[in-house]
Amino acid sequence: MNIKDIFLSGFLRLAQHRKNHPKWRNIKFLAYFLLPVALCLLPVQIANSSTQPTAIIPPSINREFRGAWVASVANIDWPSKPSLTTSQQQAELITILDRAAKLKLNAVILQVRPACDALYQSALEPWSEFLTGEMGKPPAPYYDPLVFAVAEAHKRGLELHAWFNPYRARHPQAKSITAPNHISKTHPELVKHYGKYLWLDPGEKAVQDYTVQVIMDVVNRYDIDGVHIDDYFYPYPEKNRRNKTIDFPDEISWQKYQKSGGTENHNDWRRENVNTLIQRLYQSIKSTKPWVKFGISPFGIWQPGFPQQIGNDKAFNAYQELYADSRKWLMNGWLDYLSPQLYWKIEQAQQSYPVLLNWWIEQNTQSRHIWPGIFTSRIGQNSSTAWPAKEIVYQIKTTQRHTGSDGNIHFSMKPLLQNRGGIADLLPQDVYSHPALVPSSPWLDNTPPEKPQVSLEKDVTGTKTVLRWQPTGKQPVWLWVVQIKTGNEWNTNILPAGQNSTLLNNNQVEDVAISAVTRYGIQGTSAIVEMPKYQARNSNVHTPVPTLNSR
Numbered sequence: 001m002n003i004k005d006i007f008l009s010g011f012l013r014l015a016q017h018r019k020n021h022p023k024w025r026n027i028k029f030l031a032y033f034l035l036p037v038a039l040c041l042l043p044v045q046i047a048n049s050s051t052q053p054t055a056i057i058p059p060s061i062n063r064e065f066r067g068a069w070v071a072s073v074a075n076i077d078w079p080s081k082p083s084l085t086t087s088q089q090q091a092e093l094i095t096i097l098d099r100a101a102k103l104k105l106n107a108v109i110l111q112v113r114p115a116c117d118a119l120y121q122s123a124l125e126p127w128s129e130f131l132t133g134e135m136g137k138p139p140a141p142y143y144d145p146l147v148f149a150v151a152e153a154h155k156r157g158l159e160l161h162a163w164f165n166p167y168r169a170r171h172p173q174a175k176s177i178t179a180p181n182h183i184s185k186t187h188p189e190l191v192k193h194y195g196k197y198l199w200l201d202p203g204e205k206a207v208q209d210y211t212v213q214v215i216m217d218v219v220n221r222y223d224i225d226g227v228h229i230d231d232y233f234y235p236y237p238e239k240n241r242r243n244k245t246i247d248f249p250d251e252i253s254w255q256k257y258q259k260s261g262g263t264e265n266h267n268d269w270r271r272e273n274v275n276t277l278i279q280r281l282y283q284s285i286k287s288t289k290p291w292v293k294f295g296i297s298p299f300g301i302w303q304p305g306f307p308q309q310i311g312n313d314k315a316f317n318a319y320q321e322l323y324a325d326s327r328k329w330l331m332n333g334w335l336d337y338l339s340p341q342l343y344w345k346i347e348q349a350q351q352s353y354p355v356l357l358n359w360w361i362e363q364n365t366q367s368r369h370i371w372p373g374i375f376t377s378r379i380g381q382n383s384s385t386a387w388p389a390k391e392i393v394y395q396i397k398t399t400q401r402h403t404g405s406d407g408n409i410h411f412s413m414k415p416l417l418q419n420r421g422g423i424a425d426l427l428p429q430d431v432y433s434h435p436a437l438v439p440s441s442p443w444l445d446n447t448p449p450e451k452p453q454v455s456l457e458k459d460v461t462g463t464k465t466v467l468r469w470q471p472t473g474k475q476p477v478w479l480w481v482v483q484i485k486t487g488n489e490w491n492t493n494i495l496p497a498g499q500n501s502t503l504l505n506n507n508q509v510e511d512v513a514i515s516a517v518t519r520y521g522i523q524g525t526s527a528i529v530e531m532p533k534y535q536a537r538n539s540n541v542h543t544p545v546p547t548l549n550s551r
Helices: 003-016 024-049 086-102 145-155 205-221 251-259 266-288 326-331 353-363 389-401 413-418 420-429
Strands: 065-070 107-113 159-164 168-170 191-194 197-200 226-229 293-296 407-410 453-458 465-470 479-486 489-496 501-504 509-517 527-530
Touching: 065 159, 065 413, 086 107, 086 145, 086 413, 107 145, 107 226, 145 159, 159 205, 197 205, 205 226, 205 266, 226 266, 251 266, 266 293, 266 326, 326 353, 353 389, 389 407, 389 420, 407 413, 413 420, 453 527, 465 509
Parallel strands: 065 107, 065 407, 107 159, 159 226, 226 293
Antiparallel strands: 168 197, 191 197, 453 465, 465 501, 479 489, 479 509, 509 527
């Protein structure tokens, strides 16, 4: 008996009790006039006091950049040697991407231009000898490694950033004959011999134009997610036979600048040459494909003494010797992420990882991403300088605890493939136990995608449920976040945009949440699906259960 029935029966008993009751007339009045009013109000009162259905809210997904450099120069990571067949190259790359996905990484930074050459089809520069063993020789059977890498990375929900060296023209490890279409042959006036290297002269306007042209050619023709350049600007100092530092041979371009009326000193002029290239690259990328991130991984210390306890007068000074004003690029917002190479241990007083990380965060006045590079390759080396794998884990935890930094990049992929020191076991067990989305870049575009349209159906056997979804709205979808609740546990999967269904194998699934993510990292509102047999769990009103409840 519900409360309405109890109220009514009590009223009737009172009305039938001794018709000669002295207050009968008052009771009769109440029964005739107030009872209908009370009965009309009761449903409202009951509804307001009953337990309401619990809102289904999936947990927030982790946000962290988890990247790894894949170096091609000197065959550090890929390909493992320059004489591999096409199928062997592709198999190695698949192994790298599979391992990245298994470790719950979300980005790979692939070196595609080690030294004015190309690991992709280019009309501007010759094929790299690190790919085929001979500069200018295409892979056989022919394929485009960058097309292949982008497609395979995206199948796994991984971002693929193309990594360029802007000025290096020839590496000492290069052994083959220089191809006739290499810039050292077509424009020798732009190329300088420096120690064991060939190097483009950053002071030549034609060099800046050429570098921008090469990089923008890739941005225009390939579906990459980022452009990346590392710490090589003006070259690291080389020494002659007398052990004296060789000055970079840019007398011709320096004299041109002076004759044109330039007033900066030589060092400031060199820095401004690099600054100009950085600013041009950022503006060119954003005007063409604004979702393509631009990232730089400079030497980890801007200048010795910044912060005060870091370095000393004898420490390497990238500002003075590479002419890299990396703090200026960050503070001016000429990049989307900065990955200072913090290749020192936490406890190393002169170059402490957390001290340097905190300093870089303080310089980030434009709220760009800070994703430090970490020296994973130092693990397990047979030397006194080898690191335990736990050092890398502690550094990642340090980053995760610092507000203002939300990711790391491993140098390089090789130790992760080799599982040096058990690092490939430790990462998913500890710091990468759950999948993570790349942090969003709202300064590029903050428009969320629409909720997807969702449907449920039985599979061909009629025993299992297939969940299907489709995008809605105009904002293109880059990834799907599919969250499945069983009991009190939510399980999260990040799926590529091309996947639009999943099989629900567990018949105890209660709820599913599906949301879209754009290439800017902006996540939309989830479409919530309550499985039919659980839809009435919190309701006091029993109504027919529909086949699908998506909202």
